[in-house]
Amino acid sequence: MSLTISTWNINSVRLRIETVKRFLAETSPDVLCLQETKSPDEFFPLDALAELGYRHTMIRGMKGYNGVAILSRLPITASGSEDWCGRQDCRHVFAEINGIEIHNLYVPAGGDIPDPELNPKFAHKLDFLKQTEAWFRAQRTASKPMILVGDLNIAPLEHDVWSHKQLLTVVSHTPVEVDLLGRVQASSDWHDAVRHFVPATEKLYSWWSYRNRDWDASDRGRRLDHIWITQPLVPHLKAASIHRPIRGWEVASDHVPVTVTLDV
């Protein structure tokens, strides 16, 4: 049997619930992880998802900003969340499904100025990454079957951005962030499940700004959304994909879903 998991920064789940339903109908992953749901839990459209078979949920939202959710067709046997940086800003949940612990993260975007002295949002982003790294080092072992997904708001590789040279000083691709993301990746010996199938020399994006006249033609994308797995799951990797055409759907998010399939 196989396990398919998708991650998607939906940029308001209430505004885009029809888009979510279309994606689930077409792709039918076993688990969908969302970020930037922008919905308090009491207003989350759970009924529409239950109708499609996603009856097991772990959601954590707030008014207006952030918010993460795990929606599953398979039972959730354990769940929880962490508050890195102590802000209660709804950037992490986890759920155990089929004996695999799935972590869903929304890393702070970090503002515009890549200097923690001048920009508190960038300082928050760096602190969040440091605390995430420390948490996995202290609380989990790399031998545990785990999946980490989410909008990590960092494009680590040269070909995860449209122009490595031009983006070296742009928040999401600066060396200090990429270095810290590498430390998070080392914390549980995480393996990039998407680059597993796509050579590092090939351009690969999951996000295109709203601020381009024609996102498809200019193609100035970045790979901000990721799926990582721990080593015990690596031999079980079957496929990975980034759903680029969804960026062109009506009322599109600026991010598209990323999907990985494992045999379990």
Add this chain to the structure above:
DNA sequence: ATGGTTGGGGTCCAA
């Protein structure tokens, strides 16, 4: 160097 667009909540902030 600048500005471009979108969402949410409310006449501006975050991305």
